[in-house]
Amino acid sequence: MAVYKRSYKAYHGPLTPRRSRFLVLTRYAAGDLFQSRFFVALLFFCMLPVLLGAGFIYIANSETAQAILKLGKQSFLLVDARFFCNLLIAQAWLALLLTSWVGPVLVAGDLADGALPLFLSRPFSRTEYVLGKIAVLGALLSAVTWVPLLLLFVLQAGLAKGSWLWPNLWMAGAILLTSWMWIAVLSAVALALSAWVKWRIVATGVTYALFFVPAGFGEAFNAVMRTNWGRLLNLPYLFRVVTYDRFHLPLDFFQSFSNRAIPAAAAWLTLLLVCVLALAILNRRLRAREVVRG
Amino acid sequence: MSMRATIELEGLQVQLGGRTILDRLTGALPGRSIGLLGPNGSGKSTLINTLLGFYAPVSGTARVLGLDICTGAAELRSLVGYMPENDAFIASMTGVHFVRYMAEISGLPPEEAMERAHEAFFYVGLGEARYRKLGTYSLGMKQLTKLAQAIAHGPRLLVLDEPTNGMDPPARKRMIELIREIRDAGEICLLLSSHLLRDVEETCDEVLILRNGRIAALCNLEEERRADRKFLEMETVGADGDFTSALEKLGCECAAYGSGRVKLVMPESVEIRELYRVAAEQGVQIRRMNHRRDSLEDIFLNAMEQTGAVNGRI
Numbered sequence: 363m364a365v366y367k368r369s370y371k372a373y374h375g376p377l378t379p380r381r382s383r384f385l386v387l388t389r390y391a392a393g394d395l396f397q398s399r400f401f402v403a404l405l406f407f408c409m410l411p412v413l414l415g416a417g418f419i420y421i422a423n424s425e426t427a428q429a430i431l432k433l434g435k436q437s438f439l440l441v442d443a444r445f446f447c448n449l450l451i452a453q454a455w456l457a458l459l460l461t462s463w464v465g466p467v468l469v470a471g472d473l474a475d476g477a478l479p480l481f482l483s484r485p486f487s488r489t490e491y492v493l494g495k496i497a498v499l500g501a502l503l504s505a506v507t508w509v510p511l512l513l514l515f516v517l518q519a520g521l522a523k524g525s526w527l528w529p530n531l532w533m534a535g536a537i538l539l540t541s542w543m544w545i546a547v548l549s550a551v552a553l554a555l556s557a558w559v560k561w562r563i564v565a566t567g568v569t570y571a572l573f574f575v576p577a578g579f580g581e582a583f584n585a586v587m588r589t590n591w592g593r594l595l596n597l598p599y600l601f602r603v604v605t606y607d608r609f610h611l612p613l614d615f616f617q618s619f620s621n622r623a624i625p626a627a628a629a630w631l632t633l634l635l636v637c638v639l640a641l642a643i644l645n646r647r648l649r650a651r652e653v654v655r656g
Numbered sequence: 657m658s659m660r661a662t663i664e665l666e667g668l669q670v671q672l673g674g675r676t677i678l679d680r681l682t683g684a685l686p687g688r689s690i691g692l693l694g695p696n697g698s699g700k701s702t703l704i705n706t707l708l709g710f711y712a713p714v715s716g717t718a719r720v721l722g723l724d725i726c727t728g729a730a731e732l733r734s735l736v737g738y739m740p741e742n743d744a745f746i747a748s749m750t751g752v753h754f755v756r757y758m759a760e761i762s763g764l765p766p767e768e769a770m771e772r773a774h775e776a777f778f779y780v781g782l783g784e785a786r787y788r789k790l791g792t793y794s795l796g797m798k799q800l801t802k803l804a805q806a807i808a809h810g811p812r813l814l815v816l817d818e819p820t821n822g823m824d825p826p827a828r829k830r831m832i833e834l835i836r837e838i839r840d841a842g843e844i845c846l847l848l849s850s851h852l853l854r855d856v857e858e859t860c861d862e863v864l865i866l867r868n869g870r871i872a873a874l875c876n877l878e879e880e881r882r883a884d885r886k887f888l889e890m891e892t893v894g895a896d897g898d899f900t901s902a903l904e905k906l907g908c909e910c911a912a913y914g915s916g917r918v919k920l921v922m923p924e925s926v927e928i929r930e931l932y933r934v935a936a937e938q939g940v941q942i943r944r945m946n947h948r949r950d951s952l953e954d955i956f957l958n959a960m961e962q963t964g965a966v967n968g969r970i
Binding site for chain 2: 369370371372373374375376377378380383386387390394471472474475476477479480481482483484485486487649650651
């Protein structure tokens with residue numbers, strides 16, 4: 363169908379493989395995101411702790427740098443499980459910030475103007491649609507969580523003298539596991555809210571509200587009922603619990619304002635439940651046509 | 657060699673929100689351009705949505721281009737271009753970017769998708785506006801964009817749900833011309849749903865009329881046009897069953913309506929003066945008599961008056 367001919371002609375050319383077609387959504391969504399200068403600045407901001415971490419690792423392993431900075435043999439210059447755990451938690455907060463900006467536009471834009479039937483009338487399932495959209499968040503959140511942390515881990519392994527790598531290799535697994543769990547929670551919740559609330563600003567607000575308002579209710583519940591199970595409503599807290607657990611660190615931080623922390627298994631289960639609930643909402647909202655009952 | 661019907665319905669029943677919307681539809685539509693007619697709420701859009709796999713039938717099934725809508729849905733969707741009734745676009749995208757996006761999702765490689773998107777935009781007459789954001793388009797332009805995204809990937813079946821909705825007369829004319837052009841290219845089948853009889857009459861060769869979720873009529877317009885059946889429409893005073901029986905004895909096909917209106921098809925051997933003679937014998941006054949052809953409007957109105965499936969002929 364050449365432009366100058368202006369007549370309809372069928373297409374008989376090659377087609378892309380069906381399995382990888384969901385990546386079209388990912389590519390277009392990422393392309394739209396990177397057109398925003400604010401987003402690029404935000405992404406750079408999310409990398410700052412990692413850059414500082416890299417500097418810290420270099421100084422901790424370089425006697426020359428320590429001498430120049432006149433630090434001597436300081437006990438705080440230690441790259442251990444606590445260092446990676448704290449850095450991961452910092453990156454997790456930044457991941458939440460990034461999600462609140464990226465998440466709301468992913469699905470809401472398609473739903474607001476009724477584009478979803480166009481996607482689903484093609485050889486393209488709802489699962490592929492969700493996969494395509496969630497892959498954007500997955501890639502971005504990976505870029506600010508486990509990927510830079512593993513790079514720092516490799517940097518530390520390279521700079522450390524002796525056999526630092528093998529006794530600490532388990533930390534790489536902890537970084538991967540906890541990062542992916544947080545990525546799954548953030549992605550599922552962000553997509554569900556984006557599908558539920560079609561306005562960007564409101565969806566961003568609701569994303570933050572979901573992470574902080576129930577935590578307040580939980581603390582009120584704890585105070586009234588003299589328990590600590592209300593913290594199950596506090597998603598950032600649950601992430602801390604599972605992260606400290608995976609990094610084999612004592613939960614002393616939590617002991618300071620609570621008698622005892624909730625079990626790590628309960629935290630894992632709750633986070634898993636949040637993912638399932640979010641996917642259930644997505645399943646309900648992402649339909650080509652809504653059925654009005656009654 | 658027997659030709660496979662474009663759409664085959666086999667007891668297709670769809671329920672939504674506890675209500676039966678499509679009630680055991682059965683029929684074969686062999687035409688290359690099929691019109692779906694019916695009043696609002698008759699089930700036209702539900703039928704389209706079911707054929708596209710958006711709704712699952714509670715019983716029965718349907719085949720489109722020989723593919724079962726339940727078991728071959730994915731393959732079927734790769735052959736379909738769909739223009740929905742309501743707004744369907746991404747406001748923040750430019751027109752050509754949007755159509756390219758949709759073509760890529762249909763499986764076209766990026767370069768091909770880009771080329772086809774530009775061509776489709778020129779084809780529907782929006783070439784100059786293709787770099788504008790869709791949110792700034794007028795209603796008519798949005799309709800044409802929906803058509804562009806439906807044809808960009810070169811489907812074998814084009815499903816158009818109320819394609820002229822909200823368009824002014826020149827834009828409607830342009831849309832109908834485009835649809836006819838696509839139909840006449842011969843590479844694509846059409847399924848067009850509308851409540852506007854003229855749209856269907858101008859673009860389709862076969863019509864399925866729905867009423868309350870049931871098939872009210874199934875009519876081959878092409879055959880009707882070829883048969884060129886003329887009939888007489890009479891307005892009378894005093895016409896009753898005896899009068900129509902007397903006309904039938906002459907060999908006429910007769911149908912009486914309220915208010916003394918009678919429609920009849922006369923054999924060539926019968927002359928008009930014989931009608932006057934019968935009327936005089938029966939004491940019936942003939943006030944007006946017109947030669948007419950069956951129009952889609954007649955077929956539609958007849959289908960709306962009757963219950964159950966008929967062949968669509970008056």
